[in-house]
Amino acid sequence: MQTQALQEIAAAPDGEALQAVKTRYVGKSGLVTKELGTLGKLPPEERKARGAEINAVRAALETALNEREAVLKQAALDAKLASEAIDVTLPGLPLPAGGLHPINRVYDDLTAIYERMGYAVIEGPEVEDEHHNFEALNVPWYHPARDLQDTFWLDDGRLLRTHTSPMQIRYMVAHEPALKVVVRGKVYRYEATDATHEAMFHQLEGLVVGDGISMTDLKGTIAEMARGLYGPTAKVRFQPSYYPFVEPGADFAVWWDNPRGESKWLELGGCGMIHPNVFKAVDDLREAEGRERVYEGKTGFAFGLGPERIAMLKYGIPDIRYFYANDPKVIGQFRGELG
Numbered sequence: 001m002q003t004q005a006l007q008e009i010a011a012a013p014d015g016e017a018l019q020a021v022k023t024r025y026v027g028k029s030g031l032v033t034k035e036l037g038t039l040g041k042l043p044p045e046e047r048k049a050r051g052a053e054i055n056a057v058r059a060a061l062e063t064a065l066n067e068r069e070a071v072l073k074q075a076a077l078d079a080k081l082a083s084e085a086i087d088v089t090l091p092g093l094p095l096p097a098g099g100l101h102p103i104n105r106v107y108d109d110l111t112a113i114y115e116r117m118g119y120a121v122i123e124g125p126e127v128e129d130e131h132h133n134f135e136a137l138n139v140p141w142y143h144p145a146r147d148l149q150d151t152f153w154l155d156d157g158r159l160l161r162t163h164t165s166p167m168q169i170r171y172m173v174a175h176e177p178a179l180k181v182v183v184r185g186k187v188y189r190y191e192a193t194d195a196t197h198e199a200m201f202h203q204l205e206g207l208v209v210g211d212g213i214s215m216t217d218l219k220g221t222i223a224e225m226a227r228g229l230y231g232p233t234a235k236v237r238f239q240p241s242y243y244p245f246v247e248p249g250a251d252f253a254v255w256w257d258n259p260r261g262e263s264k265w266l267e268l269g270g271c272g273m274i275h276p277n278v279f280k281a282v283d284d285l286r287e288a289e290g291r292e293r294v295y296e297g298k299t300g301f302a303f304g305l306g307p308e309r310i311a312m313l314k315y316g317i318p319d320i321r322y323f324y325a326n327d328p329k330v331i332g333q334f335r336g337e338l339g
């Protein structure tokens, strides 16, 4: 029986099988246990030797059982560790990396150029009031220019700013001249969308105010921006245009040696010399806040341009709607690149 049991112990493939062997031989009603129960039927002089013999078998089996159990436990542990092991030589799973949106890249290029020229860079509220978006910018309610910029109105009478120009007003009310600032941010227009028009887009607004600021300063600034964007051979062109908050007003375009052989004038934005009515509106607001009137008699210029136009050309994006459709096939091309 001992030989048989030791073979079965050695052959038990796992803990469960080993437990079954243990029960069969040394359990409460196991074969060895039963054998002990027969001692009473033996003549007293044989009992001691027989008892010792059975107990020796029992001890041998228990030792074997314990040893086998330890071996099986270790084997199970090894198998578990092996299944959890990481092969560090395997290629890793790619982690999705972010990247800068093309509009932010263009903004960063532009603001770097203006920071080099000593401009502050600011943002401002996208929800505006009529006074800052129109009235203070010399656009009274009856002015046809209000129709040029179709407006998203809110229930409370406020609006989504149609341009970044209201920040001219806010900045001048809060700061005294001389000042140089660019504003970056989203603007909204209620109009049909197509390849070059979106209901939401971006602007970069520039504002310079001081003494004796002239149209020459404006033109030099735009030319400096063009060279910063497109290199030393870039040129700028000004054409007369009308914006109520500047006088004279102009539209400006940039020309440069496009490496793709697509050199042409790129219409970038509007600009002009700050209209005296704007300075007056700023001083009125300052006065209402108990501040000094400091803008009348000053001179300055402002400009506004759309980074989308620059980005479309720079990155070969044919439709403005691609920027905001969140299609990973488009935006994903800019992953991982931070410049």
Ligand code: PHE
Binding pocket: 162, 163, 164, 165, 205, 243, 246, 249, 269, 270, 271, 272, 302, 303, 304, 305
């Ligand atoms: N705010 C004008 C627009 O959105 C652009 C502009 C800004 C024109 C500053 C002149 C001066 O169309």
